[in-house]
Amino acid sequence: MIEDREPVRVALLGCGTVGTEVLRLLRERPAEFAARTGAPVEVTGVAVRRPHKHPDVPEHLITTDAHALVEGDVDLVVELVGGIEPARSLLLAALRSGKSVVTANKALLAEYGSELFAAADESGVDIYFEASVAGAIPLLRPLRESLAGDRINRVMGIVNGTTNYILSAMDASGSTYSEALEEAGELGYAEADPTADVDGFDAAAKAAILASLAFHTRVTATDVHREGIAGVSAGDIAAAQGLDRSVKLLSICERVVDDDGTEAVSARVHPAMIPKSHPLAGVNGAFNAVFVEAESAGQLMFYGQGAGGSPTASAVLGDLVAVARNLVESGKGPRESAHAQLPVQSMGSTPTRYHISLDVEDKPGVLSQVASTFNEHDVSISVVRQEGRGEDASLVVVTHVAPDSALRSTVDAIARLSVVRDVVSVMRVEGESS
Amino acid sequence: MIEDREPVRVALLGCGTVGTEVLRLLRERPAEFAARTGAPVEVTGVAVRRPHKHPDVPEHLITTDAHALVEGDVDLVVELVGGIEPARSLLLAALRSGKSVVTANKALLAEYGSELFAAADESGVDIYFEASVAGAIPLLRPLRESLAGDRINRVMGIVNGTTNYILSAMDASGSTYSEALEEAGELGYAEADPTADVDGFDAAAKAAILASLAFHTRVTATDVHREGIAGVSAGDIAAAQGLDRSVKLLSICERVVDDDGTEAVSARVHPAMIPKSHPLAGVNGAFNAVFVEAESAGQLMFYGQGAGGSPTASAVLGDLVAVARNLVESGKGPRESAHAQLPVQSMGSTPTRYHISLDVEDKPGVLSQVASTFNEHDVSISVVRQEGRGEDASLVVVTHVAPDSALRSTVDAIARLSVVRDVVSVMRVEGESS
CATH class of the missing domain: 3.30.360.10 (Dihydrodipicolinate Reductase; domain 2)
Known part of the structure; x- marks a missing residue:
């Protein structure tokens, strides 16, 4: 019987909107989580800063000592605190003491991801983070x-x-x-x-x-x-x-x-x-x-x-089941894969396209001045729309792909042309070919 | 070095559009697959029915004896043959001799899935089948x-x-x-x-x-x-x-x-x-x-x-990497989960909604006759649109949710009404509330 197996012991760090929902579902549906995991899932502690703010959390689960909780008798740490510290220290402590981790902390992962992955790798444990991007969307x-x-x-x-x-x-x-x-x-x-x-x-x-x-x-x-x-x-x-x-x-x-x-x-x-x-x-x-x-x-x-308590809880619990099942089956999820190690390109040399909307004087030669400015910067034009309105005219230009720095210099140069009265709008264009 | 590790040996069953693409990518990108798997991935055999039809497959890989291939010296069997037999026997033989399986065979899974899952479970190996539904879409x-x-x-x-x-x-x-x-x-x-x-x-x-x-x-x-x-x-x-x-x-x-x-x-x-x-x-x-x-x-x-050689190959290769990594890490993917064992409801008692378009006589009392027919079958009406056209009229009815059998009987009864000249269209309605 699954119910008789050694439970997977879960520590919850943080109990806001998402944490409350995670705790509620785990406590209301023990049979479902046990069936999907292969063993009972048991929350053994909930670390919060202000215990009196959480009347719904059973008193024996609540602690303010998050460090003691993650280094204690638990198998899996769910981090929903957010921010860099103390989340980073807590997760490093958890991983180094052999606890697997589920986190929704995008800021931490985006900055210290490789440190966390390395710690998980050294201990041979999992770190899952589906909820960190786009909430409930499995991505x-x-x-x-x-x-x-x-x-x-x-x-x-x-x-x-x-x-x-x-x-x-x-x-x-x-x-x-x-x-x-x-x-x-x-x-x-x-x-x-x-x-x-x-x-x-x-x-x-x-x-x-x-x-x-x-x-x-x-x-x-x-x-x-x-x-x-x-x-x-x-x-x-x-x-x-x-x-x-x-x-x-x-x-x-x-x-x-x-x-x-x-x-x-x-x-x-x-x-x-x-x-x-x-x-x-x-x-x-x-x-x-x-x-x-x-x-x-x-x-x-x-x-x-992409957000909200329930959707984010869905993503956290999906990870929790996967990590808990890995613990039960002595398996392991995919580790960080940074084998390609490609360089990161600067924005200036990244190929983009611009849409530029101008107020110009409505007289002969204006379009030719504007067009030659693009030409001088090696930026090729895809679409032009000019509409006269008496004294002035509206001119819309959509470029082909060019390095972003070339496009920026072009816009600067165009803004300095005496025939250009105003640069009304400059916006990049995405989602179409060439 | 990953390159020096024991390779994961892969047998390919079938080499049509999808198989050709799978083989090509595995052979052209050995370093990428090794990095993602944790060990080299090596195709050790390709079973086909007509070897002369596959001039691009290296001769030493080709065999017509699929059974010998799956029971031989391989770790992972990729089945792209399709249909029930011989695919079923081949995969059962593979699973029973401890080989993990990746398959795109929806017909086989839909009919004999539980037999295959049971065989995989007994041998403690994986069976993955992402490509069987909606091609490349990770679903x-x-x-x-x-x-x-x-x-x-x-x-x-x-x-x-x-x-x-x-x-x-x-x-x-x-x-x-x-x-x-x-x-x-x-x-x-x-x-x-x-x-x-x-x-x-x-x-x-x-x-x-x-x-x-x-x-x-x-x-x-x-x-x-x-x-x-x-x-x-x-x-x-x-x-x-x-x-x-x-x-x-x-x-x-x-x-x-x-x-x-x-x-x-x-x-x-x-x-x-x-x-x-x-x-x-x-x-x-x-x-x-x-x-x-x-x-x-x-x-x-x-x-x-949802289909096509390349998209389906993407799904097959994603599974192949996952299963191969499980082999390298001695892990195991999720097994079949049928713990809920819910009954399957018959169509007749399934709640649905109907859109019904009728040609009726354009005279007083027609709508009331039609409406009372719905009423007699306990089907409640959500939308009615009647448009006179001289002698006859067009009548469109959209129902609320009701058991499908009640809706069908209603349509039959309405078709028999003398004032109804023709049942022009009957179609279920989905994707909206009530």
């Missing part, structure tokens, strides 16, 4: 395992719900960034201090994790080029709509191949226009979705809820 | 592993590319079923004998596999209620368009809860109308997508290419 396991026999060329995702909510609202109602941010705050989609979301820190941490898995290369959050959405104007959104495109904050991880065949990884977070026909364009509100292009598999998309 | 691993801590309530998917191509073509061009089938054949999207696809056998085998994994219950292809698309008329498609819906052939696996709380599984394949706003409605042509609803995770969708 890391597919990248790490299902596509292990393929070659991934590109991962492009909407992995931050707050910014997606804001951009969706701006697109739907024509509101400004500040108005949409305020609304998101009122509805609980944005935190009191929204910096981590709107400035792209959250998306960059996730991009680092995705790039590491997809390209078998160590990529940290500081390797990721990061631009947030605070600079996205109602004009940018309108310009996108005029070209049948949507503006999304994208986490992009790409295998870039030089002319001489040298491979590198580009990892970046920035707002970009994508065609309305792209599967990611229809991902609105707080939903997340990740688009993957692999050599053999072709195009794949994963879609679902 | 079985997420269901089997990522959602192992969740409770799945519904899996609804477009898992057959041929029928989706035909229905998409009918929707786009207004062509009849026969015209669209002919076009699909000419373009290579339908086989010379399209029965397995258009009559829903392929989708039913996949539904059985999905239901088994999602509900921890043994479901075979014969448990799956099956209706194909040959009866879908241009009128059905037009009726769907009139209500802003699309017609799709859906594989549906559902947890059904009776009034008294008893749980059962419904597994069925049939064409149905879904709202154009549903994520599955936009899945066109030969693409596949599967929509999953889980208690904690909420709604998830997986999208990608």
